[in-house]
Amino acid sequence: MNMINSGDTAWVLVSSALVLLMTPALAFFYGGMVRKKNVLSILMQCCIILGLISVQWVLFGYSLSFAPGKGFWGGFGWAGLNGVGLEPYADYAGTIPHQAFMVFQMMFAIITPALIIGAFAERMKFSAFLLFTLLWATLVYDPLCHWVWGLGGWLRNMGALDFAGGTVVHINAGIAALATALAIGKRKNIDKGTPTPHNMPFVVLGTGLLWFGWFGFNAGSALAANGLAVNAFVVTNTAAAAAGLSWAIIEWIRNGKPTIFGFCSGAVAGLVAITPAAGFVNVVSAVIIGLLVSVLCFIAVSIIKPMLGYDDSLDAFGVHCIGGIWGALATGLFASKAVNPAGADGLFYGNPAQFKIQLIAVLITLAYSFVMTFVIYKAVDLLLGMRVKEEDEMMGLDLTQHHERAYTVLE
Amino acid sequence: MNTVNTGDTAWVLISAALVMLMTPGLAFFYGGMVRKKNILSILMQCFIVLCLLSIQWVVYGYSISFAPNDGFWGGFQWFCLNGVGVEPYPDYAATIPHQAFMIFQAMFAVITPALILGAFAERMKFSSFLIFILLWATFVYAPVCHWVWGTGGWLKKLGVLDFAGGIVVHITAGIAALATALVIGKRKNLEKNIPSPHNLPFVVLGTALLWFGWFGFNAGSALAANGIAVSAFVATNTAAAAGGLSWALMDLIRNGRTTMFGTASGAVAGLAAVTPGAGFISVVPAIAIGLVASLICFIAVSVIKPKLGYDDSLDAFGVHCISGTWGVLATGLFASKLVNPAGADGLFLGNPKQFLIQLIAVGVTLVYAFAVTMIIYKIVDLTIGVRVDEKEEAMGLDLTQHHERAYTVLE
């Protein structure tokens, strides 16, 4: 019964590699947006997470998230990958080695905390950042992941649909971004003029690589090379395209010109929004999800953020949380059993109960992640101090935190 | 019989992702070549094509390209992917979901018009660009694609060999590039000084991503993970390498120094040339194809273009059309049934008829694509005007078309 299928295994392995590439991609996406003096700090934060969480995951992260259990998290039964071998584990994926599933999920655990970086970019101490990220992955990501995807998780048992991580990854990281942005405060001198992206082509490069990697993120989440994976692939591409176009059009109407920065934001927002829905909706729904997500995120980023005045430097909240919420709710609207018999029908297919479940899952995630992130932030702040000194901020984190600079001036 | 094979599906999905990455790759390949003030306009044009045609393709592009029909283009029965599901469609690919074939082809439809923009870089209005591209994809790409690859297409019935798009992609885009370069006219002040690439490392990055993605383009076109895919993979890598070496050698002989820019162009020329033949030829012809491709492209770009004086800014014609034409004809010379029993023998294996068929296909495509591109250009020019005004051109398209700039100077 539980035979390993070579095609499925190849697909999940290459998908894992694609999702891994998303973290460096995110590094360039964010790195291009900050000022010259801080680009290395962003690249470093993203890359160190690759190291930190990879190790955390095999030691105890995977166990906390995915070991079967009805409690707060999965427990330590699979710590050190004890019992996680090459035999398939049918409850998660019946046709690939258990470790393939584990390593695929590892990449999700890595990129999620990396997303938050956008909120406190250009002003956090590196040591504090490390401790914060480790605690956050253990106390926020792992429990939430268990609730939604783990065997015995209560949101899973309730029937919440989250194909590739709308709640677990994007809402979770997005609301944590808001919490940290509020707690750490604005960057210095920000009132005199928002800094402009120092290297826009890097932002575009990051977007291109994110889009590429997202095929692994969403289509790989089928955990097999089957029709479901193909459907997820098609709707992922379609939603990203629709959202990129939509943001460009909004800007064209409002500001007279479409910008590439706006376009990139839109494409990423579209990818975020389709994530929870990818395996449950058809291509027409994907167009609608994509078109609308840009409207919502544009309002959040360009209108509401300036009004409220918090400094979510690179819009991790505005894009990921807002886009994720819309995606999770849209799944409750557009999901269809015709696409995925293992899923459920959404509101528009005559099942309002599903929409309610999605709403509950979203609210729980928002509340838990916000509060817990805030608590972790305060704890680390008391222990190590989160924010760099003002003169260090002025000089830039590259020189003060890492003793390097990104570009030479002369030779 | 027509069951989905997971290995084949995995391969086609990852190939689709690889081909998607070629458009960002192309964006950086082209973007590095233009002046600082125009790089964002190139990136934006490439990425908006990705969006626009992804949507066009699922709405009607796929249907008019591939729905079975004997006429000018495919039928409309697959409008909005109606009837294009996860069941295999054996006429195109019997072992993968039909949507996998569809999304793989979508990426070809995306990159083809993106190739053209090298010809009119640094001087086209963004709004006109959008309309031009949409019309071009509909009236040039879709019909030619149907003739060569669609069920009922007349060139397909004639027996033309085009494994991965030498005719459909490179010749159509390349000749369209010539047409647009001729009608839009030269960039201002070009006689005084041909601008040098503002960021050659971006050109090299783009080349590397293109080479990487091209494995999906060519080997993925086998539509299965089989021997033909492997043969195409090997031929692709070999021809690219031969092309790069050959251009470097030409540089050395003619100018006394090898150049990075030349080597990168040569690799791309080799890749374009091997595209139509990849699944029909063995490795020795692949070397010959790559070597000769660079030779004739070098002559076209460095000798003929300056003499004729048209301004194909980034050599979309000189590289893609010339090497595409060479590749399609070379397929008629080198093709062998030993490599691919479903193909045909070429001239060198005693079948001159195949060469004649290839020649007809090239001739027809050149004439059709050139004429229709001209007509589309003129229509857009008469309605909203294609070229930016002189002041905007001097200031750069980034600031005038998108209100952004690529790099900050100070912070």
Add this chain to the structure above:
Amino acid sequence: MKLVIAIIQPHKLEDVKKELYAAEVNLITVSEVLGHGQQKGVTEIYRGAKETGNLLRKVRLEIAVNESFVEPTIKAIIKGAKTGNVGDGKIFVLDLGRCVRIRTNEEGSLAIG
């Protein structure tokens, strides 16, 4: 000895160089600078955040010349850089106190030429 400093439009650099060579002025230093004068910069928009009156890219030329070359140099720069629109730039002429050629220790007008 004078030091001629000119701020010009970047896309006019090639024209100015050509005119300078024609006037036999061959020794120039070029740098990229930012600035705006009466022309009010341009609008830039980043995720909806509008930046107006931003600085524009300009090119700064520095040319050290002997007295007899001052007028030809100025004329050449104007000829090359003038479009008639706002933003063409400015030329400043300063007295030059001393000039030394590093390779030979030559001083004054010998070192300039």
